[in-house]
Amino acid sequence: MLRALDIRDMLIIDRLELAFQPGLNVLTGETGAGKSILLDSLGFVLGWRGRAELVRAGAEQGEVVAEFDLPSGHPAHAILEDAGIPGGDELILRRVNRADGRKTAWVNDRRCSGEVLRRLSETLIELHGQHDDRGLLDPKGHRALLDAFAETEGARRDVRSAWSALGTARKALADAEAELEAVRSEEDFLRHAVGELDQLDPQPGEEADLDARRRMMQGAEKVRENVARAHDMMGSGGAEGAIGDALRWLESALPETGDHLTAPVAALERALNELGDAVDGVQRTLEALEFNPHELEQTEERLFAIRALARKHDVAPDVLGEFAEELRNRLAALDAGEGHITSLKDELRKAQSDYETVAEALSAMRRAAAGRLDAAVMSELAPLKMERAVFETRVERAEAGPEGQDLVEFVVATNPGAPAGPLGKIASGGELSRFLLALKVCLTSEDQGITMIFDEIDRGVGGATADAVGRRLKALADGGQVLVVTHSPQVAALGAHHWRVQKRIVDNITLSEVVPLAPEARVDEVARMLSGDTITAEARAAAKSLLG
Template sequence: MLTALKLTAFGVVDESTLELGPGLTALTGETGAGKTMIVSGLGHLLGARADAGIVRRGAPRAVVEGRWEVGDGIAGRVREFGGDVDDGELVTLRQVSAQGRSRAVVGGAGVPVSTLADLVGEFATIHGQSGQIRLSNPDRQRELLDEHARPAELARYRADFAERRAAAHELAELESEAMARAREADMLRFGLDEIAAVDPLPGEDDALAAEQAKLMDLDELRELAAAAHEALSGNENDYDAMGVVGLTGTARKSMTRLSDRDEAAAPLTARATELAMLAADLAADVAGYIDDLVADPLRLEAVSGRRAALATLTRKYGATVDEVLAWAASGAARLAELDGSDSRIFELRDRIAGLDSSLAADAAAISAARHRAAGELAAAVKTELAALAMPHAELRFDVSDAQLGPHGADRIELLFSANPGSEPAPLGKVASGGELSRVRLALEVVLATGGEGHTFVFDEVDAGVGGAVGLEIGRRLQRLAEKSQVIVVTHLAQVAAFADAHFVVAKASDGQVTTSGVRSLTHDERAAELARMMGGESDSDSGLSHARDLLARAGRG
C-alpha cells in the first residue's frame, strides 16, 4: 500500500506530499490544477520514460518519492540488490535532471529504472486514459484474457518459443555457411598434413642455418683455428717460435724460483701457474676443435635439403618454424570447431523437433484455458456493464486459431455491441468514448478483484459519463477498495462522494509562475468541493444541500 507520495519540482508542482491510507482516495481539482501530475509521478515510479520537460522551470531536477507498506516477499527482493526495508516500509525514489538524466533508488540502493519498474509493478498498477486506447489493441486484449485465464503453461511456452527461435536462427546460419565451412576445413587439413609430413621442431630453422654455415666455411675455419693453435703452442718446425704455452711455462718457472727466495711473490707465482694451465687447456681445446673440423658433404647435403623443406612451410604458414607451429596449433583448434559444427546441426534439429512437440502441447492447453476464460470473463463484464447503465451490452472474446507465435497459437479479438440485435464487432470500431470508458472500467474491476493488497490508480476512468452512471462507477471503485487501495483522479462528484479520503489539487500563481499543492478535505470542505464539481456555487445552500445528499447516498454522510 502507498502511504505517502512526495513530488518536488515536478511539473507545475513545486513541492507537495500526499499522505495516503487504505480504501478509496479521490483526487479532484479544477482543470489545469495539476491532478495528472500525481498520476504522472506514480508513473515515474513505475518506469515511465524520463523527460527533462517534467522538471519545473529553474529547478535542477524533479524528484518523486513513494513510501510503501510491503510484505516479507518484497522485502526479500529489495535486500537482494542491496536495499533496506525499515519496519515494513519501503522508500522508492525517481529523479530526473534538467538534462534528462534519470536515477532510481529502492530502499536506499541505486538500481536501474527497469528494476524499480518491475518491483513497484508487483504491488501497484495505473489505469490511465492511455489504457482506453490500448484496449483496442489485440495484444492488450490478449493480456486481459490471460490475466483472467492464467494458463499455467504460458510461462514455459514463452521460454520454449524464445529458445526455439534462437535455435532456428543458429541452425539457419550453420546450414547456410556449410559450404564455406567445408572449404575452410579442407584447406586446414591440407596445411596441417603438409606440416605434419615435414614435422618441424621448435627453433630448428635457426639451428640448421648455423650448421650449414659451418659446413660451408670449413676450410676457412680450419685456417683460423690452426693460426690460433700455433699462437698458443708454437710452431713445431721452429723451436725459436715459442707460443703462449711455452712463454707462460717459462714465466711460471721463473716465478716459482722467485717465490722460493721471497715469500711475498707467492701469490704472483700462483697466478702464473694458473695462467700456464689455462693456456695449456685452451691449446688442447683448440686442437680438439681442429680435429672435429672434418668435411662431411653428405651432412651438408642433408642439412640443405631439410632447410629447403622447412622453407616450403615458412613461405605459407609463417616467417619462422615457430610461427608455422603456432599456425598449426590454431588451425587444429579451428578444424575441431568446424568439424563440431556438423554435430551441432544435428543437435539443433533434434532440439527444435522436441521443442515443436512441447510447444504444440502447451499451445493446445493455453487455448483451452483461454476458451474457458473467455466465456467467464465476458459474463462477469456483462454484469458490470448492466450496472453501469448498459443492460443490453455484449462483450465477447473471440478466440480463433492462428500460427504458433510468442504467446501461443490463438488470435484474440474483443468484440462489442451496445444494443440488442447488433452483431458484435471489433471494440475499437464500434464503441463510443463513453462506452469504451465503461467497458474499460468493467474489465478492470473484474480483473482487479483478485488483487488483494494491491494499489490501483485510476486516472479519469469516468471520462465521457455522468449522472447515475457516475454513481455506479463510484460504487464499483468502493467495492474494489474493500480489499485493495484505490486512488482515483476524477471530475465527477458522484465518484468522489464514495471516497474514504478526499484530496483537492489547487493551483496558485504569483503572476509569473503557477504552482500546485495538495490538501486533505474535511467533511464540510468535501461538500463544498462536490458542489463546485457539480457546477454550482460551492457556498450556495442548494449546491451544498445537493452535495450533502450525494455524500449520504454514498454512505459518507
Template structure:
C-alpha cells in the first residue's frame, strides 16, 4: 500500500507531502489544476520515462519520493534480495530528474537502476488512465491473470517442472547424438591414435626418468673420470680406511693412560673409517653403473623423443599420455555401445514429453473453463457501467509445438467488442479512452484478489458518463477498495461522494506571476462543499449543497 508521496519541484508543485490511507481516496479539482501532475510524479517514482520538462521553472532538478508498506512474502522482497538490498517492512523509492534530463534512482537509500525501479513499481501499483493503462494492457499478463483467477498457479508450477524435465532429457539426447556423430566421423583417427599409444605404452613419470638417464649417459666419460680419480684417492698411496684403523689402534693402546681424553678421538676415527669404507663401496658401485655404450644412449633418446613427439601431436604433455590413451579407449567403447545409449535416451525423452503434454493438456482444459467463468463475471459488470452493448471474452489459443513452453500450450488474450456483431480485438485497440478505463474497472472488480499490486490508481475512469452510470462506477470503486487501496482522479460527484478520503487539487497564486499547485485534505464539511461545487459548477447554491449532502448520505 502507498503510504506517502513527497514531491519537490515538479511543474507547478514546489513542495508537496501527502499521506495516504487504505480504502477509496478521491482527488478532485478544476480542469488544469494539476491532478495529472500528481499521477506523473507517482509514475516517476515507479520508473516511468523521465522528461526534463517536468522540472519546475527555476529549479535545477525535481525529486519524488514514495513510501510503501511491504507485507511478508510480497514479490518485491525477492526482487530486493536478488539485488542485495535489505528488505524492510517499509519500502522507500526515490527519483530525481535534472534539467539536463539525467535521472537517478534509489531504493531504501541504495542507488538503483531505473529498470529496477520499474520492476518494483509493477508489483506495487497499477495505474489505469483514459489513454494509458498498465498491467492488463500487456497481453503477456493475461495468462498469469487467468491462472490466478482459476486457482491454477500450483498446476502451472508443476507444469514448469515437467517442462524442464522434458527439455533436460532432450538436451541429454541431443548431446549424446552429437558426440556419437562426432565420434563416428573421427572413428578411424581415434583407432589409429589409440593403436599408436598402446604400441608406445607410455608410463607415468617416464619422461623424467629417461631425461635423467640421457643426461648421465651423455656425460658418462667425464663422470667416470671424476669417479676414478676419487676412487684412486681413497685406495692408492695408502688405504684411507686402513690408515684410520691404524691410528685408532695406536690410540687404543695408550687410552687407559689418558684418563678418558682419547675416547672421543677414537670414536671419531671409528666413524670416519666406517664412512670411508661406505663411500668407497658406493663410489665403486656408481662407477660400475656408468653406461658408455652409445647404442644404449641412442635407445634412450629414441624413446624420449618418441614420447615427446606423440605428446606434441596430441597437444598435451608426456605425463598425460596414459590418461589420453584411457580416454580414447573410453570413446571407442562408447561408440561401440552408442546406439543402445541413444535408444535409451530417446525413450526417456519421449516419456518426459508425454508427461509434460498430459499436464499441459489438463491445464488447457482448466484454463478454458476458467475463461468462461471470467467472461461471465466481467460481462456481468459491464451493463451498469454503460457498456451494455460490449462483450468481453478470454481467448485461449493453441500454440504451435515450437512455441510450447513452461506455462503450457496456450496463448491467453483478453478481447472486447464494443458493439453487437463487431469483431473482438485487443482492449487497447478496440475500446476508447473512457471505455477502456471502465473495462479495466470491471476486470479489476472481478479480479480484486488476483495479483500483488496493493494500490490501484484510476485517472478519470468516469469520463463522459454521469447519473446512474457514474454511481455504478463509484460503487465498484468502493467495492474494489475493500480489498485494495484505490486512488481515483474524478470529475464525478457520484464517485467523489463515495470516497473514504478526499483531497482537492487547486492552483494558487503565491506572488505576482507565480502560480503553484496545492493539495489539501478535506474535512466532512469541506467534502460536502466540494461535491456541491462539482454538482453546481462555479456558483454553489444551497440547492447544490443539499443535493451534495443527500448524495453523500445515499452513497
C-alpha cells in the first residue's frame, strides 16, 4: 500500500506531503490544477519513463519520496533480495532529478538503478486509464492475466519442464546428426585406411628390426667372407688345433716337471674352452648370414611400406597400430551412428508428445477460464450501462514455447453485430474506461498488495453510469487501496478519503497544492463538481445526498 508521497520542486509543486489511506482515495480539482503532475511525480520515483523536464523552474533539483507498507510475502521482497537491498515491512523509494538532467535513485537508503525501480513498481502500482499501454490495453500481457485468473501455475510449470526436455532432445539429435555427418564425410577414407593398415598389420618395433635386418643383409657377403676366414683360423685347422696340440705336449711333460706346468696347462684348458665357445658363436653367425637372395627384397618392401604408411598418416611407424585402432573406433561409431540417431529420434518424438499433452491441457484450462472470464466481465458491464456490448477472450493457437502454444487477446464489440477488435481500438473513451473497470473487477483477486490508480477512468460517463463506476471502484478498494483521479461527483462521493488539487499564486509564481478535505469542505467540492464555479444551495443539497 502507498502510505506517503513527498514531492519537492517538481514542475509547479514546491513542497507537497501526502499521506494516503487504505480504501478508495479520490483526487479532484479543476482541469489544469496539477492532478497529472502527481501521477508524473509518482511515475518518476517508480522509474517510469515520462516527461523529460520535471525540475521546477529556478530549482537546482527535484525530489520525490514514496513510502510503501510491505507485508510479509509481498513479491517486492524477492526483488530487494536479488538486488542486495535490505528489506523489512517498510519500503522507501527516493529519486532525485537535477536541473542538468542527471537522475539518482535510492531504495531503503541504498543506491540503485532505474531498472530496479521499474521492477519494484510492477509489484507496487498499477496505473489504468485511457492511455495506459502498460496494463490491460497491452495484448502482450493478456495471457498472463488469463493465467492468473485461471490459476494455471501448476500446468505452466509442467509445460515449462516439458519444453525444456523437448529442447534437450532436439539438441541431442542435432548434435548427433552433425557428428554423424562429419564422420560420414570421411567414410571412404576411413574404410580405405583401415583396410590398408589391417592388410599390412604393422607391429610395434618392427620398423627398427626390419631396418637392422636390411642393413645386415646389404653387407652380408663381405661380412660372411671375413667371418668365415676368422672361423677357419679359429677352428681345428687353426688356433683350436694348435692349442690342443700344445696342451697334449705339456700334459705329457707334467710328470717330469713337477708343479711348474700345472698353471700353464690349466690356463690352456680354459683358453681352449673359451675358444670353443667363440667358434660356436662365429658358426652361428655364419649360419645367420646365409639368406635367400629374395629375402632382402622382401624385407625392403615391407620396411618401405611401413614407412610410407606412417608418412601418409603423419604418425610414427611404431604407433601405426594404435592409429589403426583409432580409425576402427571411428568406423564403429559410424556404423552404430544410424542406430543411435534412430534412438534419439524416438526420444524426440516422445518429448514432443509429452509437450503437446501438457500444452494441450494448459490450453484447455485457458479456454475454459476464458469462458468464465467472459461471463464475469459481461455481468459487470450491465450495471455500467453496457449491456449490449460484447467482451471476448480469444485463445488462438500460436507458436509453441515454454508458456504453451496459445495467443490470448481481449477483444470487444460495443454493439451487437459490430465486428470485435482490440480494446484500445474499438471502444470510445467512456466505453474503454468501463471495459477496463469491468475487467479489473474480475481480475482483482490476483492483485492483492498492489495499489491501483485510475486516471480519469470515468471520463465520458455520468449519472447512473458514473455511480456504477464509482461503486465498482469502491468494491475494488475493499481490503486494498485504490487512487482515483476523477471529474465525476458520483465517483468522488464514494471515496473514503478525498483530496482537492488546486493552484495558488505566490509572488507571481503558480504553484500546485493538494488539500485533504474535511466533511464540510468535501460537500463544497462535490457541489462544485455538480454545478461549476458557483455553488448553489441545490448543488450543496445534491452533494450531501451523494455523500450520504
